[in-house]
Each structure stands twice: as C-alpha cells, then as structure tokens.
Amino acid sequence: MLGLLSSPSGSAGGRVYRRALGLSKVIGLNRRWVQTEAPSVIPEPVTWNEFFVLRKQRRLWERLAALPCAILGLGAGGAIFASLPVHPQQTFMGMDPLLLFGGSTLFCGVLGFVGGPSIGRVFYRIGSPQRALALDLKEAEFFRHIKANRSDPMFSSASNPLPDFYGEKINSLAAYRKWLRKQREHERKGTFKLGKKK
Structure with missing residues (x-):
C-alpha cells in the first residue's frame, strides 16, 4: 500500500492514488515520512581465520559470564531462602526444610551458571554489533559446509x-x-x- 503513494498514472491509477491518499490522511501518514525499506547495514566479510578468532572471542565472553551469573544466582537464592521462616518440626514433602532450602539455593547457582553463556553472548553482541553480525553470517555458511560434508x-x-x-x-x-x-x-x-x- 505504501508503494501506491507515488504519482497516479491513468484513471484507474488516479482512483487508487486518491484512495491511498485519503487513507494516508486518515491514519496520519505523510508522503515525506513514508519509507519503503529500512537502511540495511552490511558488515565487512570475514575470512575463515578471522571467523575462528571471533568465534573463540565469543566463547570466551560466554565462559567469563558464566561465573558471575552463577555467583549472582547463588547469592539471590541464598538471600531468598534465608529470609523464609523455618520450623524444625515441620517437613516439606517429607524433607527437612533446611535441606530443601540448601538444595534450592544450589539449584539457583547452577541455573545462573547455565544461563550465563547466553548473557555473555548478549553482551558480546552489544559490545561489538558489527563483528557479531559478520560472525553470524559466516557461521551460517560454516554450518552449511558442515551439513554438506x-x-x-x-x-x-x-x-x-x-x-x-x-x-x-x-x-x-x-x-x-x-x-x-x-x-x-x-x-x-x-x-x-x-x-x-x-
């Protein structure tokens, strides 16, 4: 529909143009502000050696993010479960509450450790978006080679x-x-x- 906002050609085109122009006035579009396509950013292609170096850097970011996320998960789980009231004579599903809270705290730490690489990948993308995009394009090509061979x-x-x-x-x-x-x-x-x- 946005492509119809150009100048009319012929009587049928004039009707379509007037309809589109009327619709654009109703929804508040102005021809100056209509863009047919967003500008695309094409990263510089990387060589295979650069690809493997970038891949190692991304894995390093992922591994480095795992430890702080595990500590954060462990601390958050410890803070939450330490603040809950504990009754020594009351069991939860037949288990001692202290044992259950301790296990849940450790589970929060493991969850943080497992989720850390995803957060590291996000930080890698934020820190160097051009390199991350180039890496994604080359990685798609790499996996096509892997699948074929x-x-x-x-x-x-x-x-x-x-x-x-x-x-x-x-x-x-x-x-x-x-x-x-x-x-x-x-x-x-x-x-x-x-x-x-x-």
Whole structure:
C-alpha cells in the first residue's frame, strides 16, 4: 500500500492514488515520512581465520559470564531462602526444610551458571554489533559446509561412532581438514561394514 503513494498514472491509477491518499490522511501518514525499506547495514566479510578468532572471542565472553551469573544466582537464592521462616518440626514433602532450602539455593547457582553463556553472548553482541553480525553470517555458511560434508549417521555403530556431528571442536582450518578426513574415514568404515553384511 505504501508503494501506491507515488504519482497516479491513468484513471484507474488516479482512483487508487486518491484512495491511498485519503487513507494516508486518515491514519496520519505523510508522503515525506513514508519509507519503503529500512537502511540495511552490511558488515565487512570475514575470512575463515578471522571467523575462528571471533568465534573463540565469543566463547570466551560466554565462559567469563558464566561465573558471575552463577555467583549472582547463588547469592539471590541464598538471600531468598534465608529470609523464609523455618520450623524444625515441620517437613516439606517429607524433607527437612533446611535441606530443601540448601538444595534450592544450589539449584539457583547452577541455573545462573547455565544461563550465563547466553548473557555473555548478549553482551558480546552489544559490545561489538558489527563483528557479531559478520560472525553470524559466516557461521551460517560454516554450518552449511558442515551439513554438506558430514558423514551419514546411518554408518554409525558402537565400533564406528560418528565424529563431531556439529563441528563444535573445529577451531581452525587445520582442524576443519582433520574433521573432513574423519568424516570420510567414518563413511568408508561404515560402507565397508554394510558391504560385509550383504
């Protein structure tokens, strides 16, 4: 509809234009303020070596955020459960309240530790949005390569497990080449065993 606010061409176009103009006056649109598309920011493409370096930096941010979040969760859980009244003769689901509160406090700490990497990733995106966007684009391409080159899980067995299905251990080009060799070896072993069964 916003594209119809241009100048009319022909009688049918004039009716559409007048209708759109009337509608724009009703909803308060002015032709000066209408944008057909938002300006897009295209980050500079990164090389594969830069991609692995940026990926390591992001993982470092995630790991560094896990510890403060765990301490924060432990402290918040401790503050909440320490303020609750405890009756020594009263049990909760057959458990001692002190034991239950202590376990719940530890659970809050573990929850903070598990949620910490997500918070670290958010801080990484806030700290360097251009690099984060470039990393996301390159990571999508990386996972397309992983999906196209990984071995078929059908060839897996107890003696021939599938090596690194998602490519999480790949941290350099040399590691990627090693991963490719392992995938081909897994496929070759699985094909050989399937051939023996027939």
